[in-house]
Amino acid sequence: LFLARLMHRSVLTAQEQSAILALPTRAHIYAPREDIVSMAQTTKHSCLVGEGLAARFAETASGNRQSIALHIPGDMADLHSVVSPKVVTPLQAFSRCLIYEIPHPALRRIATEYPAIAYSFWRDGIIDAAIVAQSVLNLGQRKAPARIAHVLCEIATRIGAVRPKTFSFDFAISQPQLGEVVGLHAVHVNRTLRKLKTEGLAVLDGKKATVLDWPALIERAEFDPAYLQMEPLDFHKPLP
Amino acid sequence: LFLARLMHRSVLTAQEQSAILALPTRAHIYAPREDIVSMAQTTKHSCLVGEGLAARFAETASGNRQSIALHIPGDMADLHSVVSPKVVTPLQAFSRCLIYEIPHPALRRIATEYPAIAYSFWRDGIIDAAIVAQSVLNLGQRKAPARIAHVLCEIATRIGAVRPKTFSFDFAISQPQLGEVVGLHAVHVNRTLRKLKTEGLAVLDGKKATVLDWPALIERAEFDPAYLQMEPLDFHKPLP
DNA sequence: CGGACTATTGATTTGCGTCAAAGATTGTGG
DNA sequence: CCACAATCTTTGACGCAAATCAATAGTCCG
Numbered sequence: 001l002f003l004a005r006l007m008h009r010s011v012l013t014a015q016e017q018s019a020i021l022a023l024p025t026r027a028h029i030y031a032p033r034e035d036i037v038s039m040a041q042t043t044k045h046s047c048l049v050g051e052g053l054a055a056r057f058a059e060t061a062s063g064n065r066q067s068i069a070l071h072i073p074g075d076m077a078d079l080h081s082v083v084s085p086k087v088v089t090p091l092q093a094f095s096r097c098l099i100y101e102i103p104h105p106a107l108r109r110i111a112t113e114y115p116a117i118a119y120s121f122w123r124d125g126i127i128d129a130a131i132v133a134q135s136v137l138n139l140g141q142r143k144a145p146a147r148i149a150h151v152l153c154e155i156a157t158r159i160g161a162v163r164p165k166t167f168s169f170d171f172a173i174s175q176p177q178l179g180e181v182v183g184l185h186a187v188h189v190n191r192t193l194r195k196l197k198t199e200g201l202a203v204l205d206g207k208k209a210t211v212l213d214w215p216a217l218i219e220r221a222e223f224d225p226a227y228l229q230m231e232p233l234d235f236h237k238p239l240p
Numbered sequence: 241l242f243l244a245r246l247m248h249r250s251v252l253t254a255q256e257q258s259a260i261l262a263l264p265t266r267a268h269i270y271a272p273r274e275d276i277v278s279m280a281q282t283t284k285h286s287c288l289v290g291e292g293l294a295a296r297f298a299e300t301a302s303g304n305r306q307s308i309a310l311h312i313p314g315d316m317a318d319l320h321s322v323v324s325p326k327v328v329t330p331l332q333a334f335s336r337c338l339i340y341e342i343p344h345p346a347l348r349r350i351a352t353e354y355p356a357i358a359y360s361f362w363r364d365g366i367i368d369a370a371i372v373a374q375s376v377l378n379l380g381q382r383k384a385p386a387r388i389a390h391v392l393c394e395i396a397t398r399i400g401a402v403r404p405k406t407f408s409f410d411f412a413i414s415q416p417q418l419g420e421v422v423g424l425h426a427v428h429v430n431r432t433l434r435k436l437k438t439e440g441l442a443v444l445d446g447k448k449a450t451v452l453d454w455p456a457l458i459e460r461a462e463f464d465p466a467y468l469q470m471e472p473l474d475f476h477k478p479l480p
Numbered sequence: 481c482g483g484a485c486t487a488t489t490g491a492t493t494t495g496c497g498t499c500a501a502a503g504a505t506t507g508t509g510g
Numbered sequence: 511c512c513a514c515a516a517t518c519t520t521t522g523a524c525g526c527a528a529a530t531c532a533a534t535a536g537t538c539c540g
Contacts, residue, residue: 044479044480056373058373058374058376058377059377059381060377060381060382060462061462061464062462064381065381066376066377066380066381068373068376068377069373080366080369082362083359083362083363083366083473083475084363084366084367084370084469084473085473086466086469088370088373088466088467088469089370089373089467104479105478105479105480108479111355111358111359112355115351115352115355115358118351118355118358118359118362119323119351119358121362122322122323122358122361122362122365123323123324125362125365125366125369126320126323126324126365126369127324128369129320129365129366129368129369129372130324130328130329132369132372132373132376133296133298133308133309133328133329133372134298135376136298136306136308136372136375136376136379137298137299137300137306137308139376139379139380139423140306140379140422140423141299141300141304141305141306141423142300143527143528144527144528174485174486174487175486175487175488176485176486182380183379183380183381184528184529185528185529185530186486186487187488187489187528187529187530187531188527188528188529190486190487190488190489191488191489191528194488206486206487206537222300222301222302224301226326226328227328227329229324229326229328233323233324233325235323238345239284239344239345239348240345383495383496384495384496414517414518414519415518415519415520416517416518424496424497425496425497425498426518426519427496427497427498427499427520427521428495428496428497430518430519430520430521431496431520431521434520446505446518446519
């Protein structure tokens with residue numbers, strides 16, 4: 001699973017691939033709303049999402065929560081903890097989650113041994129950061145309907161569920177949780193979802209999302225998938 | 241300059257330090273509002289900010305701009321381009337900027353040769369990403385006064401200008417530009433700055449910021465510098 | 481079956497956007 | 511070195527998007 005994600009983003013040789021497949025893992029199940037990684041601790045492993053929906057969080061002193069990043073199956077939610085083990089954004093399960101823990105020493109070992117793996121880890125973090133950067137744009141400049149539409153477009157694209165016009169995909173998120181993602185209150189999320197439905201764009205039922213008109217939805221969201229950087233980069237070729 | 245920034249975040253040996261100091265650089269001056277790195281191109285070098293204030297940007301299809309990250313002298317504004325050369329967020333000069341360009345092949349060479357340098361580059365990008373993550377929280381959950389106060393606190397801390405109560409630091413930013421940073425319109429930025437001034441917290445004159453009451457300002461901003469991760473990490477020690 | 485969380489809807493308030501217009505600054509070219 | 515253009519700062523009036531308060535069903539889980 002992790003290998004597939006990495007190879008979406010970087011080119012790896014057979015030897016490097018088997019080094020990754022040989023990584024030790026420990027499976028864990030988390031209930032909805034349960035913390036996977038808590039604040040203020042120092043981690044010794046990274047978390048690969050196997051099933052479910054997880055999110056990285058931040059909160060203000062007054063207790064308002066904000067989701068920083070959503071993580072779908074295949075995401076290495078905190079690969080960054082290898083080089084930044086002090087937790088500054090906790091990780092929580094949105095729905096029931098299957099998590100594979102991979103110890104830092106093993107990750108450090110293969111990154112030191114194979115430079116291309118080190119680069120692929122680095123690149124993975126950079127692309128995740130580019131996704132977070134887009135949500136700065138989303139929160140800073142878009143109004144509620146476009147904001148929610150953009151999240152739907154991004155998840156649909158990352159999951160690989162996109163079809164020409166109509167399709168569904170797993171998106172187990174409640175309206176209050178979606179509010180934490182888009183920086184809106186639950187009540188307003190509800191009204192905005194109604195609007196998207198009556199406009200014939202998309203529907204969300206708490207378990208899955210249904211896109212009714214993909215071209216219209218991406219237009220409403222002003223969605224351009226370039227920032228997801230879907231083409232793998234090859235670190236074996238020397239640069240000019 | 242770059243070395244100092246890296247060593248704020250990671251521990252490097254004398255040999256690694258001299259490898260970084262030996263990197264070739266090319267200096268360049270950019271005028272305010274000039275693009276340093278433009279959209280849709282593929283870069284062959286990274287940009288170290290020598291003097292001035294630079295910002296990474298994103299914009300919506302309708303042309304609204306949003307600053308993703310502010311870069312102060314000493315920042316390697318796009319070290320990430322080494323592993324992600326396709327530009328998805330252009331870099332622009334806010335004030336007159338002195339930029340040192342460092343070619344990617346040279347950076348790749350020392351990262352491949354010295355694993356600790358590769359880790360320090362990776363960590364640098366992760367910490368920059370943590371700063372962006374905080375601005376997601378800032379935009380999503382805070383109102384105008386706290387939002388602007390938080391930006392002031394962050395820059396003061398990153399520059400290292402903090403004093404017990406009152407102090408000034410270079411912050412050459414106009415009100416419309418600050419609006420792009422905090423996701424507010426210039427008119428509202430103006431009113432909010434007035435409010436911060438009458439509350440005796442801080443003043444901004446377009447060239448520099450003056451903090452009038454640091455403890456009160458960090459309280460207003462709910463600022464906690466933990467996410468800046470000011471303690472260097474040592475990648476030479478093996479993990480247990 | 482009970483408790484907690486979620487979805488939905490209405491009424492009201494408020495923060496921020498928007499429009500407009502007058503000075504103040506800054507930079508540039510003649 | 512001055513004059514003009516462009517940008518920035520500041521202020522007022524008004525409108526809208528979203529927060530907030532409140533209350534009722536509905537739904538899931540144990």
